């Protein structure tokens with residue numbers, strides 16, 4: 001067996017330094033994006049950056065420090081406090097895409113990483129988008145119910 005058969009994705013992309021760079025770039029994008037930034041409760045994004053980096057390192061076969069420090073990931077539960085709308089997901093993914101493109105990974109590695117994070121991000125959506133034009137409730141109430149029911153046959 002050659003070493004490449006046992007090499008983890010984590011090692012193949014350059015290990016710790018690559019993940020530090022990737023997640024750093026991602027959070028630089030988040031910090032500069034007022035709409036997404038508003039979801040993050042703390043003034044200091046540092047701890048969020050460390051948690052996401054440790055989580056991703058562990059997921060891709062690196063050190064398991066995340067679980068040792070934070071326990072089971074339970075990502076759905078950990079995001080329940082934040083309104084993750086489709087819009088927030090798309091912003092999050094756009095910053096991740098930018099960071100991945102600057103990460104030095106090959107196109108194939110970027111594709112693999114992207115397949116995972118985009119699936120995870122879609123799974124984490126837990127709220128609906130705010131409508132751009134909230135419906136006028138009064139006129140909605142006045143709308144007659146859909147005329148779809150057939151009349152009963154007359155005998």
Ligand code: HEM
Nearest residue numbers: 039040041048051052055070078082088089092120121124
């Ligand atoms: C879909 C868009 C997403 C939004 C808007 C979002 C937002 C957030 C927020 C606001 C936090 C809390 C940060 C803090 O504690 O200060 C967080 C934590 C975290 N997120 Fe996300 N997230 C998203 C997607 C993802 C995805 C796709 C992953 C993993 C693949 C992920 C992994 C994590 C991890 C590991 C933490 C830290 C959990 C811990 O406390 O240990 N997130 N996220």
